[in-house]
Every structure is written in C-alpha cells, then in structure tokens.
Amino acid sequence: MAHGPAKGISRWLFTTNHKDIGTLYLWFSFLMFLLGGFFAMVVRAELFQPGMQLIKPEFFNQMTTMHGLVMVFGAIMPAFVGLANWMIPMMIGAPDMALPRMNNLSFWILPFAFAILVATLFMEGGGPNFGWTFYAPLSTTYAPDTVNYFIFAVHIMGASSIMGSINIIATIMNMRAPGMTYMKMPLFVWTWLITAFLLVAVMPVLAGAVTMMLMDINFGTSFFNAAGGGDPVLFQHVFWFFGHPEVYIIILPAFGVVSQIIPTFSRKPLFGYSSMVYATAAIAFLSFVVWAHHMFTVGMPIAGELYFMYATMLIAVPTGVKVFNWITTMYRGALTFETPMLFSIAFVILFTFGGFTGLMLSVAAADIQYHDTYFVVAHFHYVMVAGAVFSGTAAVYYWLPKWCGKMYNETMGKIQFWIAFIAFNITFMPQHFLGLAGMPRRYADYGLQFADWNMVSSIGAFMYGGAQLLFLFNVVRTITHGQPVSDAKVWEGADGLEWLVATPAPYHTFIKPPVISAGVEGPEWRVDAPAPAMAFKTAPEAG
Amino acid sequence: MSSExxxxxxxxxxxxxxxxxxxxxxxxxAASWVIEGGDAKIFLVGLALMTVVMYKWWSLVIDENMQGLVSPQLKHSYVLGMLWFIFSEVMFFAAFFGALFYVRxxxxAWIGGEAAVALFDSTPTAAAAANNEILWPGYERQWPVMQTPDQAVNGDSAMFKGPDRNMSLPLWEYPVSQWLSKLYTLLPWLPLWNTVILLTSSFTVHVAHTGLKEGKRDVFLRYLGITVMLGFLFLCLQVAEYYEAYAHYGLTLQSGIYGTTFFMLTGFHGAHVTLGTAMLLIQFIRGLKGQFSSDDHFGFEAASWYWHFVDVVWLGLFLVVYIFG
Known part of the structure; x- marks a missing residue:
C-alpha cells in the first residue's frame, strides 16, 4: 500500500485513493458549477429586459430546469462529497475510505449521468423543461420524449449518491483511530455522517418517484393520473419526501465546514460542540416530517396545512442553536479575516437571512401569496448560494494549502470575496421585492413594472459569474505558482488531525492510526501517539 | 474502531x-429503448459489460479474502455496507407503500367526494365535494378500485378500465358467518401458498446458516439448496398469478390505480426475489466449491440477510395488497 500515485491518466481513471477521488469530485463539481452558472447567465440575460430578446420560451424553460438540476445534483452535492473524501479519513485518522474501489465507482458514474442529462439539450424535443422539481403531469403527460433519458440519468446519479453515502457511513463508523470517539469527531465529520444517513434514506425515494413517472409515461399506469384513480399531487408528496431532506443534505455539510473554519480564525474552540451535534441530528429528523410545506397551495386539508406549518417552524430552533453557537464562538475571539473566514462570516449572515425568509414562507396563510414567486427563488438562493456555495468556497481556500502545499493569493481571494458578496446581494435581494410584488418564477417574460429590479438582478448575476472565474484563476494559479507552505499547521489557530500531518498531505496519510487521548470531549482533544505517517514528509505532489 | x-x-x-x-x-x-421506435441494443451491451464486471469484481473480493487480506475491520466495513444497502432498499419500497396508502x-375519498378521515367529521370538504361533482361525477369511493373515475364519467370509452376481478382474500366475498364453510376457497389462492413458501424459505436459510456455523457442510448445502428451490418455486407461482391476472381477471398494469399499485409492488418484490435467489444460488455454488468456513462466510450471510428482508417485504404485501387488498 505504501506507494505513490500512478503516472498519467491511469492515476485518475483507476484510482482507489481518497485524495485522488476527492480531487476528481471537486474538479467535476466545479465544471458543473460553471455549466450550471452558464445556464443561469442565459436565464438572466433573457430576463435583463421585458419581452423576448435572446431565446425562445421553450428554451428558457430548459435553461431554468437544467440550471437547477446541474447545480443541485452536479455542483453542490459532488463538491461536498469531494470535501468528505479528502477530509474525513484525515480527520478521523483512517488510512483511506472504507471501500476504496466503490468510492471510485461512485465518482465515475457522475460524468456518465451528466453527459446523458446534458445531451438531451441537443436531442429532438429538447432537454427537460419541467422545472428542477419535475412535477407531474408536466414531466409525464406533457413532457418531451427525452424525459426518459432524464429519468435514467437520475437513477444512476442516485446509485452514485447511495454508494458514496454508504462509504462515508462505513468509514466514519468503522475507521476511526483508537480514542476517536463519536463525541470527539470534528463537526464536519458529524454533519457528513448525518447527511449520508439522509442520502441513504431519501435517494431511493427519488428513484421511486422517477420510476413511477417512467411507468406512467411508457406503460400505462396511473400513479399521477386521477382518471385511473391516482393523483398528480401524489408526485409532489413523493418528490418532496425526497426533496426536503435533500435541502439539508446540501446545507448540513456546509454547516460542518463553517464549524471548522470559524474556530480556527477566532482562535477559540467551537462553542457548544455537543449542542451542535444534537442540533444537526434534530434538523435531520425534522427534515423527514415537514415536506408538504412546499405544497401549501395544492389544496391540502386545513389540518395538514397547520401540521406542516408548525413542524416547519420547529426547525428554526436547532438552526438557531447553530447560528448562536457560531456567533458565540467568535465572541471575544482573536479574530482575523482571511478569505475562508470572510466567506464563513458571510455564510452566517446571509444564511440566517435566508432562514428568516424561510420562516416567512413557512406561514401557510402567507405562503399562498409568496408561493411560486421570485420571493421563493430569492429565499432558496440565499441558502443555496450564500449557504452552500459560499461555504464550499471557504472550504477550498481553507484546505487548499493542506492539499497542495501552496498558499493561495490572499489579496485575490479577498477581492473575489467582496465581488461575490456584493454581487450576490445585488442579484438576489431585489428578487425578494419582485416576488412580493407578484412576479412569478419560471417565466421567460414579465410585466413592465418588474423591469427595473430585473435589470439590477441581471447585472448582479453577471458580476457574480465573473467572480467565479476569478476563483478558478486563483485556485489554478495557486497550484501552479503558489507560495510553498510546509508548516503542518497552515493556520495558527487550526485544530484537528488534518493539521498534524505534513503539508502537503502525503498520498497515504495514516498507515498506522494515531492514538487519541481519552477523557476530553469535543474539539479540544489531543493526540497521544502520533501516527508514523505524520512524521514523513516525502510526500509526492498531490493535486 | 481500528486497533491493528x-x-x-x-x-x-x-x-x-x-x-x-x-x-x-x-x-x-434503457431510455432509448422505451422511446417509441427504439431498441434494446445499447442496453444489452451495457448489461453484458455489467455482468462481466460484477463477476470479476466479486471474484477479486473472494480472492482477496482467501489470501487473508481481509482483516476483521474490513469485514466490518462489508457488514456495514450490506446493512445500509438493505436500508436503502427498505426506503425504495417505502416510496411505493407510501404511494399506495396515500392513494387508497x-x-x-377525495375523488369520491367524501371526507378522508371521518373520525371527527364525516362531512366532505367543499373541495372534495366539488372534485366529485365537477370532475368525476358518479365515482364512488372504493378499494380495490374496480371502476375507475374515468369509467364513471366516460363509460366504455374510458382509457383506464378497472379490472374484472381483484386479488384480495376470497373470503371477503362472503358474510363472516359463512367464512368457516368457505375456507376451501383459500386453497387455490396463490398468495397464501407464496406466503407459506417464502416463510419456509426464510426458515430453511436460517437452518443452513446454523449448519454452516456448526461446521455441518451437508446440512448447509442441503438446506441452502432447498431455499434456492423455494425461491424459484415462488417465482413460478408469481408468474402463474400474473398470467391469471392478465388472462382471466382483466387485471393489468393499465387497469387503473389498483392494477398500478398491485403490479408495481408485487413486481418490484418479485424482482428482488429474483435477485435474492440468484445471490443464494451463487452462494450455493460457492458452498459446493468449499469457499466457506464455519467462521468466515460473509458472502452467504449477506445473501441471507437480503433474503430475510425480501421475506419481510412480502409479509407487508400479503397484508396490505392481498388480505386487506
């Protein structure tokens, strides 16, 4: 096992190394991020002015749909799986992921799945045009034939997610170094354990939903057809039983990242470690019992509306615990504001903002006004972009020096942050106003009264897109020309096993597991017997 | 946790x-196959490649185990992998059971213009009443749905026609007082026999496991062989039942929501029985080759867990699709 990476392309095609696979996931997700971003640019360009200028409404629908699908399943989820692959074995003192070959399989399914999905854009009838939530009967009775490609692409994507999650669960449950008890695990590991559980639980339900679609479309069943005794609303129930846990699948690892970064740059241990763990578990549990708050307008009985409203509001409690803990971690800390910290603080502020608009949406009576307007679009972009994407960006800046042994350009990082932060708010803040004024989502055209804020939003979107190119440039530049760093502890305030191994991280980290001190709980534990691998520095270039 | x-x-x-x-x-x-005018060529190429890969992959894992590379810790990873895989399968079935309960x-009730949960108030909501009066007049709440809403409105020109007969417990057709004298109607009722077969097979696979743990190779092989045959028998009866449904009951995938849920639930279960039988058959062949020892036989153990899982799903089906179908 003690060998370096293979030469050439075969290293990436046939690898079983968690760091290689993590790198593959991260680059793939960034590629998808740019592609999904390009789709968003097309959407915003068309919405720059009222009237139809650039594209046809049919194509506009395909763009909004593909933007959502690619961003959720292609960009954000794989990005965090990439981080999990890189960091979890290093954080818990494991030699690799529990099932390394299956790990590579999980990754390589994704390029095939997305090739199929994107290829539908060039097929007769065009790509998916029914929104990323693919509600029946839009996605069944009225869908183009290519919906079948979409269905099977989702199937193999789901298989990839399930295998990846099982791997993560097995790694965390089985591969921890001696003394690394559950309540000593870094919070990023905890959030991923719970995320992986959510994935194993709900990806099969998504598979069920698309299977029902497949049968309704091709084999004459009537799941979503009231004429045969079924119900189109059934689709929404099945979809959101997957879909609501899905949004926590996206945000929980982001919570984990921020919980690693804020203590480092506050030079204080994370405040309320155990409450963070319990809050994460509580959010995960609640995510299973609130799905119909996405469907307040379908005509549920009043008892259903009330139940889903109150249950949804409950989520604010554990989420509040988290936000307070992050703030209290910073309180009286010796703060510095490197790029990862800036993104993390922006995360806390903007995610909280998005959480509050979520609370507004959870009020069933009020939601009848907000439903399917740009207010909803603004809400979930505050939690998806300023939540998940900001946190992912922070994670890359935070761990990049550990991965490749080189420091990124701090000034460029800060410039990127400020452009992204300002542009993000220019893009999405006005969408709240548009939504409250009644502009519906997913329309290619709009009334004149919405013209001003749409133009502002589009300008912000183009700026935000530009900031991502700066990010790409900074990362590539770091890998090729970055200032070498060799301190194991790249950040002076950092704590955790990954900061005890050499920089850059050796190709194989813990051949013998380190031994963790007993007694102390939470993030303040110490290592008794460092693993031999921590000492050696003859690491081949990773990255 | 790792120690060595x-x-x-x-x-x-x-x-x-x-x-x-x-x-x-x-x-x-598969996608190009289901689209009109498509064929199965690409799918079959993929399937052939998949078969080769699976054979090679599992051979490799078995070889590694025989070389002694698989530590107890790695074995535990395999155990966790299998258990969580089964959990994901449970959730897949949960989606279809959930769909059944929701619709049923x-x-x-709503299409039929009734209140769904009449515990406190049996007056239908205005929405449910309107549903029935405007969209599906004439449809009455019923399960199994023998006459679809489509039929209630459009009569013989309906696209979705309910079945002529359903698969529920035959006794429901008679008043309770006659049940004892009508018990014989259960004899030709295939689901009952399928239940007996699957429960027996769960028992025989357990006996095989016990035999293996005690080092009794003959017991292991005999009972595992019986289990595989029972699995095969189950599938044969399931095919007979489907034939019966299509040929004599007018019950097809297209016969409204009852046919939909009936065939999708039992069909996916049948697919899993097929997979489980194949798994057990492979373990039987491995047993003949002498690849198992009394303390090292996870391949068989995993297959038997899967078999028990398939059995439990059947019990759920037997209850909600057949007895109270």
Missing part, C-alpha cells in the same frame, strides 16, 4: 470505471 492498523487499501483497479461505463450504457440504452386512504 493493517486495513487493506486495494491497489488501483480498472473495475470501477468499467462498471460506471456499463451503468452509463444501461441508462442511456386520501385520494380515493
């Missing part, structure tokens, strides 16, 4: 990317 620190991390492998390629071909091929309890 010699976890086996395999070298590079070409299997995963070939497996992913096979999955890609199968997904693309709520939608059926």
């Amino acid at each position: 620190g010699n976890y086996y991390v395999p070298e590079q492998s070409k299997l995963p990317i070939f497996c992913a390629t096979a999955m890609g071909l199968m997904a693309f091929g 309890v709520l939608v059926n």
